Amino acid sequence: xxxxxxxxxxxxxxxxxxxxxxxxxxxxxxxxxxxxxxxxxxxxxxxxxxxxxxxxxxxxxxxxxxxxxxxxxxxxxxxxxxxxxxxxxxxxxxxxxxxxxxxxxxxxxxxxxxxxxxxxxxxxxxxxxxxxxxxxxxxxxxxxxxxxxxxxxxxxxxxxxxxxxxxxxxxxxxxxxxxxxxxxxxxxxxxxxxxxx
Amino acid sequence: xxxxxxxxxxxxxxxxxxxxxxxxxxxxxxxxxxxxxxxxxxxxxxxxxxxxxxxxxxxxxxxxxxxxxxxxxxxxxxxxxxxxxxxxxxxxxxxxxxxxxxxxxxxxxxxxxxxxxxxxxxxxxxxxxxxxxxxxxxxxxxxxxxxxxxxxxxxxxxxxxxxxxxxxxxxxxxxxxxxxxxxxxxxxxxxxxxxxxxxxxxxxxxxxxxxxxxxxxxxxxxxxxxxxxxxxxxxxxxxxxxxxxxxxxxxx
Numbered sequence: 001x002x003x004x005x006x007x008x009x010x011x012x013x014x015x016x017x018x019x020x021x022x023x024x025x026x027x028x029x030x031x032x033x034x035x036x037x038x039x040x041x042x043x044x045x046x047x048x049x050x051x052x053x054x055x056x057x058x059x060x061x062x063x064x065x066x067x068x069x070x071x072x073x074x075x076x077x078x079x080x081x082x083x084x085x086x087x088x089x090x091x092x093x094x095x096x097x098x099x100x101x102x103x104x105x106x107x108x109x110x111x112x113x114x115x116x117x118x119x120x121x122x123x124x125x126x127x128x129x130x131x132x133x134x135x136x137x138x139x140x141x142x143x144x145x146x147x148x149x150x151x152x153x154x155x156x157x158x159x160x161x162x163x164x165x166x167x168x169x170x171x172x173x174x175x176x177x178x179x180x181x182x183x184x185x186x187x188x189x190x191x192x193x194x195x196x197x
Numbered sequence: 198x199x200x201x202x203x204x205x206x207x208x209x210x211x212x213x214x215x216x217x218x219x220x221x222x223x224x225x226x227x228x229x230x231x232x233x234x235x236x237x238x239x240x241x242x243x244x245x246x247x248x249x250x251x252x253x254x255x256x257x258x259x260x261x262x263x264x265x266x267x268x269x270x271x272x273x274x275x276x277x278x279x280x281x282x283x284x285x286x287x288x289x290x291x292x293x294x295x296x297x298x299x300x301x302x303x304x305x306x307x308x309x310x311x312x313x314x315x316x317x318x319x320x321x322x323x324x325x326x327x328x329x330x331x332x333x334x335x336x337x338x339x340x341x342x343x344x345x346x347x348x349x350x351x352x353x354x355x356x357x358x359x360x361x362x363x364x365x366x367x368x369x370x371x372x373x374x375x376x377x378x379x380x381x382x383x384x385x386x387x388x389x390x391x392x393x394x395x396x397x398x399x400x401x402x403x404x405x406x407x408x409x410x411x412x413x414x415x416x417x418x419x420x421x422x423x424x425x426x427x428x429x430x431x432x433x434x435x436x437x438x439x440x441x442x443x444x445x446x447x448x449x
Contacts (some may be wrong), residue, residue, distance in 0.1 A: 028256075028280045028281050031280035031298070031299050032299060033206070034300045035211050035300040036208065036211065038214060038300040039211070039214035040210065041208075041216070042214075042217065059234070079248050090210065090211075092209060094207075126258060127258050128233065128234060128258050128259070153260045154235075154264065181365065183365075183400065
């Protein structure tokens with residue numbers, strides 16, 4: 001009986017991973033990045049080269065780690081920094097990230113989880129030069145906290161709305177812990193559990 | 198003769214690329230302005246003579262470009278641009294102006310501009326643009342299927358007094374002791390119901406006009422709503438930022 005439910009759990013786990021994989025490789029991100037790149041090559045060859053390297057690193061990270069349950073926090077943070085760099089080339093001053101995480105070599109995290117949360121904030125928020133979107137990333141004990149002021153888009157773009165709920169499910173299955181979502185009037189806060197090494 | 202066009206695009210490099218390609222294709226085309234938001238575009242179009250042609254990115258910094266059509270009348274042909282075709286614009290491509298996928302290629306853009314010029318002499322059929330907008334907008338729902346234990350029940354939208362979030366779950370309220378969980382977020386529900394009947398008063402509540410029993414002035418310039426058959430303990434309050442719009446909606 002125990003073995004059967006274990007088996008079911010494992011299958012469920014695999015299913016979620018598969019669904020998540022689709023959510024991770026956001027076609028908008030890829031094609032918008034390529035569009036940006038197609039202008040960068042005319043503007044600044046060196047910058048374009050750099051952009052290509054970062055874009056490759058991002059997709060390599062996703063491809064290499066999609067099957068893993070956990071990854072050193074440091075690797076995920078490097079990955080998210082690259083993702084943010086590319087996003088900022090596109091959104092420029094409209095998007096500000098305030099990241100301050102210190103004990104990166106003491107924890108593990110679910111791969112691509114931070115990126116899903118940052119992308120989620122971008123997807124749901126209005127951003128302009130006058131009122132940029134500020135995403136804050138902090139470490140509090142064995143959590144990474146990602147928060148942003150709520151600046152809701154009046155109509156949300158078509159989305160699968162699966163990113164957050166899938167991540168919640170994966171946290172539950174892989175870590176046996178809960179992704180904490182605090183959605184109050186002004187702030188949207190997500191606390192992502194970490195596992196101490 | 199110079200032809201004036203407007204670019205509505207929220208990413209600077211994308212706008213720059215489009216402007217550059219347009220110049221390469223036809224030096225007589227002048228880009229009047231680049232606008233980055235629904236609000237900016239609406240204001241611009243309400244206060245100035247319209248260009249001959251508009252290039253419009255689907256996702257803008259404060260929402261979707263289709264909102265612009267709701268806020269002002271556009272008689273100008275539009276070429277849509279998008280990174281990923283999730284709105285099935287293909288059907289539209291057959292009948293009318295055009296749409297371009299990013300990264301935009303010079304051939305496709307050139308073809309779109311040629312196509313525009315060839316139909317430019319004829320009046321653009323506005324109904325085509327309207328039909329596109331209707332096609333792109335989620336249809337208003339008549340009823341929701343919900344599951345109550347082992348039973349399914351279809352609830353007409355007009356029976357819903359309010360939709361609310363409690364303990365991170367979404368519910369519809371259709372009467373005393375009749376609050377049922379629903380598997381859609383408030384954002385999704387809001388998109389699918391008639392905005393003439395329903396109003397989003399806060400992050401956690403959407404209420405129906407006919408279910409409002411009383412409206413009471415409340416602390417810090419908010420409004421408290423007394424709702425038909427509401428038996429939850431929580432108070433229903435119109436958040437401060439929504440009060441002005443809510444009053445407008447109640448007095449339309």
